[in-house]
Amino acid sequence: xxxxxxxxxxxxxxxxxxxxxxxxxxxxxxxxxxxxxxxxxxxxxxxxxxxxxxxxxxxxxxxxxxxxxxxxxxxxxxxxxxxxxxxxxxxxxxxxxxxxxxxxxxxxxxxxxxxxxxxxxxxxxxxxxxxxxxxxxxxxxxxxxxxxxxxxxxxxxxxxxxxxxxxxxxxxxxxxxxxxxxxxxxxxxxxxxxxxxxxxxxxxxxxxxxxxxxxxxxxxxxxxxxxxxxxxxxxxxxxxxxxxxxxxxxxxxxxxxxxxxxxxxxxxxxxxxxxxxxxxxxxxxxxxxxxxxxxxxxxxxxxxxxxxxxxxxxxxxxxxxxxxxxxxxxxxxxxxxxxxxxxxxxxxxxxx
Ligand SMILES: Nc1nc2c(ncn2[C@@H]2O[C@H](COP(=O)(O)OP(=O)(O)OP(=O)(O)O)[C@@H](O)[C@H]2O)c(=O)[nH]1
Ligand SMILES: [Mg+2]
Ligand SMILES: [Zn+2]
Numbered sequence: 479x480x481x482x483x484x485x486x487x488x489x490x491x492x493x494x495x496x497x498x499x500x501x502x503x504x505x506x507x508x509x510x511x512x513x514x515x516x517x518x519x520x521x522x523x524x525x526x527x528x529x530x531x532x533x534x535x536x537x538x539x540x541x542x543x544x545x546x547x548x549x550x551x552x553x554x555x556x557x558x559x560x561x562x563x564x565x566x567x568x569x570x571x572x573x574x575x576x577x578x579x580x581x582x583x584x585x586x587x588x589x590x591x592x593x594x595x596x597x598x599x600x601x602x603x604x605x606x607x608x609x610x611x612x613x614x615x616x617x618x619x620x621x622x623x624x625x626x627x628x629x630x631x632x633x634x635x636x637x638x639x640x641x642x643x644x645x646x647x648x649x650x651x652x653x654x655x656x657x658x659x660x661x662x663x664x665x666x667x668x669x670x671x672x673x674x675x676x677x678x679x680x681x682x683x684x685x686x687x688x689x690x691x692x693x694x695x696x697x698x699x700x701x702x703x704x705x706x707x708x709x710x711x712x713x714x715x716x717x718x719x720x721x722x723x724x725x726x727x728x729x730x731x732x733x734x735x736x737x738x739x740x741x742x743x744x745x746x747x748x749x750x751x752x753x754x755x756x757x758x759x760x761x762x763x764x765x766x767x768x769x770x771x772x773x774x775x776x777x778x779x780x781x782x783x784x785x786x787x788x789x790x791x792x793x794x795x796x797x798x799x800x801x802x803x804x805x806x807x808x809x810x811x812x813x814x815x816x817x818x819x820x821x822x823x824x825x826x827x828x829x830x
Contacts, residue, residue: 486559490543495556500540501714508536510544510553511716519544519553532577534558538712538724539581539669563612565671568733574800576735580671580712580724583613585663589674589683591621592633592648594703599786600731602640602744604673606790607732610740613671616663617641619648620679622655640783642744651682661687666720676728677705684725687717693725736801737794745787751779 487497498510498519508519521536529535536542541559565579565586586608590601601617608615617637622630630648637646645663649656664670664687672680677698685691692715696708709727716722734741742749748770752760756767762784765771773779 495543496546498542498544500536500538517553519555521555537578537581538714565611566735568735579726582669583671584668585614585616585670586611587616587618587670587672589618589620589672589678589680591678592619592625593621595678598636602786604732606737606740606744609744610737615644617644617646622648623650623652651679651686664721669722671724673726675730676707681709681725684723734793734797741790741794748787
């Protein structure tokens with residue numbers, strides 16, 4: 479049981495509910511884990527009616543209070559318990575909407591292949607998203623068996639320039655080198671979510687942790703190391719050694735969702751430099767005495783990293799402004815709906 483929710487859990491249990499964990503979702507139906515049993519569950523009509531956004535629905539990793547019925551009926555999810563951490567992204571496509579990837583994880587493993595999948599700029603982006611979740615980000619570089627020692631050291635040096643405080647482990651799921659270090663991070667009660675692009679090796683690593691080929695994996699395309707989007711749904715899997723892992727489908731690019739200060743946090747090298755600029759409102763574009771520009775000129779800061787920082791900042795600002803507008807629109811729609819309901823009630827009263 480997650481210690482985070484004990485008090486609230488106890489209250490629910492006193493009222494006759496059971497506490498379970500959401501391990502998968504299939505078109506509005508949920509698989510939940512209760513002790514060692516996996517059961518099917520649905521949400522109450524009330525919960526569905528009250529839900530305003532996707533965030534109000536149960537997500538993989540959630541602890542939920544459920545009402546159990548007989549064996550042939552689905553359990554009914556009464557409520558989602560408060561989430562300790564939330565890993566979110568903007569849904570792909572035009573609409574500005576949040577999609578929860580997973581909740582209540584302690585660590586986010588960002589998996590990236592050291593084949594042609596390797597991309598420092600994408601790693602920076604994943605790092606921002608993982609930082610925002612509230613869980614600890616860890617960078618896992620897979621497929622070191624494909625590299626020479628020199629190549630590996632070069633990559634590790636590069637990753638060091640962007641990893642900040644995040645632990646980085648380079649490993650091979652083929653030769654099993656450095657796998658133990660990864661296992662050591664998964665403590666008994668912890669939940670770990672795996673993210674990364676398709677073909678990075680997320681499911682392969684989870685199979686190694688489980689000790690058998692439970693999840694289907696597939697070769698990557700040779701010319702660009704792209705995966706074939708083998709994993710198609712999120713799933714929480716408890717490990718026999720304790721702890722849980724959450725496998726997710728590969729994402730080519732992960733859209734930022736209301737990341738607040740996480741861009742600045744993930745790019746603290748740049749925000750710290752900016753403090754030394756001559757002008758406090760320096761845009762780091764053309765001003766004299768700009769510490770950011772001189773760091774780039776002196777080779778202390780990579781221009782690509784600075785561009786990446788600007789791009790992510792712009793994206794974060796855009797999402798923040800758009801989601802404010804969306805919230806306003808939702809509030810208006812809600813007020814309209816409530817207004818209608820009140821009118822109906824008044825009509826009914828007048829008829830009496
Ligand atoms: N050489 C080598 N191949 C690896 C390693 N890890 C994974 N692979 C291979 O990479 C390919 C893709 O691995 P998957 O585990 O399916 O990748 P995934 O990240 O789960 O991909 P999606 O499910 O599509 O998101 C498979 O052919 C694996 O055998 C590794 O450490 N070394
Ligand atoms: Mg997979
Ligand atoms: Zn400046």
